[in-house]
Amino acid sequence: MPITIKDVAKIASVSPSTVSRVISNNPSISEETRKRVFQAMEALDYRPNAIARSLANRRTNTLGLIIPNSETDLFDNPFFIRAMRGISIYSQKSGYHIMYTYTRNEAEELKFLKDYVHSNLVDGIILMTTMENDACIEYLKNEKFPFVVIGRPEKADHTLWVDNDNFQAMYNMVNLLVNEGVDRFAYIGGSMAYNFSKDRFEGFRSALNVRGISIEPEMVIHEAEISIRSGYVACEKIFSKGMPAAIVTTDDLLGHGALNYLETHDIEAVRVTGFNNISMNEFHKNLLTSVDINSEMLGYKASKLLIENLKNTSKVNHYIIETKIVER
Amino acid sequence: MPITIKDVAKIASVSPSTVSRVISNNPSISEETRKRVFQAMEALDYRPNAIARSLANRRTNTLGLIIPNSETDLFDNPFFIRAMRGISIYSQKSGYHIMYTYTRNEAEELKFLKDYVHSNLVDGIILMTTMENDACIEYLKNEKFPFVVIGRPEKADHTLWVDNDNFQAMYNMVNLLVNEGVDRFAYIGGSMAYNFSKDRFEGFRSALNVRGISIEPEMVIHEAEISIRSGYVACEKIFSKGMPAAIVTTDDLLGHGALNYLETHDIEAVRVTGFNNISMNEFHKNLLTSVDINSEMLGYKASKLLIENLKNTSKVNHYIIETKIVER
DNA sequence: CTGAAAGCGCTTACAG
DNA sequence: CTGAAAGCGCTTACAG
Numbered sequence: 001m002p003i004t005i006k007d008v009a010k011i012a013s014v015s016p017s018t019v020s021r022v023i024s025n026n027p028s029i030s031e032e033t034r035k036r037v038f039q040a041m042e043a044l045d046y047r048p049n050a051i052a053r054s055l056a057n058r059r060t061n062t063l064g065l066i067i068p069n070s071e072t073d074l075f076d077n078p079f080f081i082r083a084m085r086g087i088s089i090y091s092q093k094s095g096y097h098i099m100y101t102y103t104r105n106e107a108e109e110l111k112f113l114k115d116y117v118h119s120n121l122v123d124g125i126i127l128m129t130t131m132e133n134d135a136c137i138e139y140l141k142n143e144k145f146p147f148v149v150i151g152r153p154e155k156a157d158h159t160l161w162v163d164n165d166n167f168q169a170m171y172n173m174v175n176l177l178v179n180e181g182v183d184r185f186a187y188i189g190g191s192m193a194y195n196f197s198k199d200r201f202e203g204f205r206s207a208l209n210v211r212g213i214s215i216e217p218e219m220v221i222h223e224a225e226i227s228i229r230s231g232y233v234a235c236e237k238i239f240s241k242g243m244p245a246a247i248v249t250t251d252d253l254l255g256h257g258a259l260n261y262l263e264t265h266d267i268e269a270v271r272v273t274g275f276n277n278i279s280m281n282e283f284h285k286n287l288l289t290s291v292d293i294n295s296e297m298l299g300y301k302a303s304k305l306l307i308e309n310l311k312n313t314s315k316v317n318h319y320i321i322e323t324k325i326v327e328r
Numbered sequence: 329m330p331i332t333i334k335d336v337a338k339i340a341s342v343s344p345s346t347v348s349r350v351i352s353n354n355p356s357i358s359e360e361t362r363k364r365v366f367q368a369m370e371a372l373d374y375r376p377n378a379i380a381r382s383l384a385n386r387r388t389n390t391l392g393l394i395i396p397n398s399e400t401d402l403f404d405n406p407f408f409i410r411a412m413r414g415i416s417i418y419s420q421k422s423g424y425h426i427m428y429t430y431t432r433n434e435a436e437e438l439k440f441l442k443d444y445v446h447s448n449l450v451d452g453i454i455l456m457t458t459m460e461n462d463a464c465i466e467y468l469k470n471e472k473f474p475f476v477v478i479g480r481p482e483k484a485d486h487t488l489w490v491d492n493d494n495f496q497a498m499y500n501m502v503n504l505l506v507n508e509g510v511d512r513f514a515y516i517g518g519s520m521a522y523n524f525s526k527d528r529f530e531g532f533r534s535a536l537n538v539r540g541i542s543i544e545p546e547m548v549i550h551e552a553e554i555s556i557r558s559g560y561v562a563c564e565k566i567f568s569k570g571m572p573a574a575i576v577t578t579d580d581l582l583g584h585g586a587l588n589y590l591e592t593h594d595i596e597a598v599r600v601t602g603f604n605n606i607s608m609n610e611f612h613k614n615l616l617t618s619v620d621i622n623s624e625m626l627g628y629k630a631s632k633l634l635i636e637n638l639k640n641t642s643k644v645n646h647y648i649i650e651t652k653i654v655e656r
Numbered sequence: 657c658t659g660a661a662a663g664c665g666c667t668t669a670c671a672g
Numbered sequence: 673c674t675g676a677a678a679g680c681g682c683t684t685a686c687a688g
Contacts, residue, residue, distance in 0.1 A: 342658075342659085343658070343659045343660075344659090345658070345659060345660080345661095346657090346658060346659075349657095349658085356657060356658085357657070357658085358657060358658090361657080361658085380664090382664095383663095383664050383665070383666085384663080384664055385664085386664070448665095
């Protein structure tokens with residue numbers, strides 16, 4: 001027999017309405033009765049039933065999280081768990097809970113998204129990635145259901161999003177290498193269906209352009225899968241065409257694949273760079289210079305942005321998270 | 329104005345009770361009216377309100393997941409995300425949702441655990457790790473709140489748990505090495521406050537015992553933190569004492585730390601083994617033989633066990649997940 | 657096989 | 673500043 005608001009009301013000699021107002025911090029309650037009610041709650045070790053509150057006020061204080069398809073190694077990428085940590089930390093602070101669901105493909109993404117939206121279980125949704133013609137974004141916009149997306153969407157209007165400045169981060173990385181004297185570049189990136197891949201590639205292209213270094217198309221590889229294996233395989237193609245002075249990649253897993261290739265083939269003096277600054281880099285003998293994208297902050301700010309908007313206390317529709325080049 | 333059970337009832341010319349019975353698959357409904365109700369639901373695109381259902385039948389069909397403290401690299405360990413994936417996949421199948429919360433220390437663990445238990449938001453809890461004198465297990469037992477724990481707890485009676493046979497896995501690994509001719513062993517493990525650390529160490533000890541190989545205490549290191557760094561640091565201690573023929577570790581991160589040490593110091597012909605078979609192993613030049621603990625299956629079976637018990641369809645209180653040595 | 661009614665534990669206009 | 677009442681959208685004994 002659980003303790004309810006009625007039990008508290010009886011002990012405190014007030015009505016259930018009053019107890020409810022005390023719980024929700026309604027300012028119209030006198031200090032005297034507030035104190036009495038708190039005492040009663042304490043005495044009974046009363047905890048409000050979150051489900052009942054949700055039904056009555058039509059808010060669940062819960063956010064839904066869609067973790068995208070990843071048969072690939074992508075899933076061992078610490079990005080997701082780090083972002084989920086940031087999401088959890090901000091949400092805890094503001095009294096929100098987080099539901100997640102793992103999906104294997106876009107069809108499942110959409111299916112579970114609908115489940116979240118129609119079940120009334122969550123007040124808003126966090127999408128962990130952005131794709132070209134993203135069906136999830138499309139759907140949520142149509143339904144006018146609150147959501148935030150990690151990664152700048154194609155049409156950023158009327159959409160909440162957080163992202164790094166991927167163009168700038170890659171631009172700066174290439175510049176750094178040019179300043180070190182690198183004059184021949186290879187590039188390994190992920191699928192151009194992702195906006196962050198496009199942005200990073202554009203940063204690469206623009207930086208070389210500005211510095212007057214030509215891009216060699218056969219040294220530019222876009223791999224469908226972001227993994228150590230892909231990085232390795234891409235190098236086989238690259239080195240069949242020539243010998244770059246640096247291999248710029250869009251992910252540390254690709255970068256480590258490249259490093260493995262270099263080591264296996266006893267190739268020296270080729271710089272390799274990546275993104276994400278995964279912990280594996282730190283003690284690795286082969287040095288990988290990497291962009292720390294601050295995944296945890298991406299998650300943190302994503303939930304912040306969404307929750308602020310649910311409470312109507314936000315003026316902005318996006319946050320840019322600072323990146324940092326970690327040189328090695 | 330959301331569509332409710334009443335709207336459906338009106339269209340189908342039945343009472344709300346009947347609609348409810350159709351939704352919950354109550355067998356006492358005639359085929360004829362069942363069909364009519366389904367048609368009405370379809371016509372209105374009706375979706376039951378999960379919150380209202382939860383309040384009425386006192387089940388939320390939601391599980392709560394506590395992700396333990398990890399200021400350390402532990403968090404980049406793919407174990408967590410893989411287990412969470414398994415948990416999600418089984419839960420989806422049986423119509424359960426998953427909430428997670430990240431915690432920074434045992435005090436927070438307990439705090440958020442209480443939050444879950446008292447908010448009535450979840451029907452059961454999944455604990456991702458087991459510790460010595462685990463306060464969370466203690467608490468949940470006292471509250472008689474349903475839970476499952478990944479990792480065999482100290483007192484396994486009246487507790488649901490899933491685990492590998494960590495003793496056996498390590499025992500087999502050591503045996504394999506002995507058969508290959510290894511006659512001098514070093515050991516790097518995690519904190520002995522974790523049962524899996526204890527089990528793995530016992531497997532190590534017993535296997536050497538049986539094969540008549542003595543353990544050199546100064547070559548046995550228990551690190552508080554499971555990380556690449558710790559593995560490296562442990563090797564500094566080990567090699568100041570002598571030259572083992574194999575370094576057996578309880579985690580691939582420790583193993584990679586050891587490999588890095590060997591490489592940095594140009595030490596060859598020392599075998600290194602780990603646990604988890606992380607993806608980093610696959611393309612790494614230095615070969616790490618590893619125990620694949622099947623993290624995803626641990627998560628999968630954990631939610632299966634918990635959900636089966638919530639539905640009273642389970643006879644067992646634990647599952648052992650098979651491990652597999654991946655030789656390299 | 658089906659319906660009317662009470663109930664799950666809250667919130668919130670409305671009235672005073 | 674506080675209470676009585678209706679309502680949130682379901683479920684489920686009870687009765688027929």
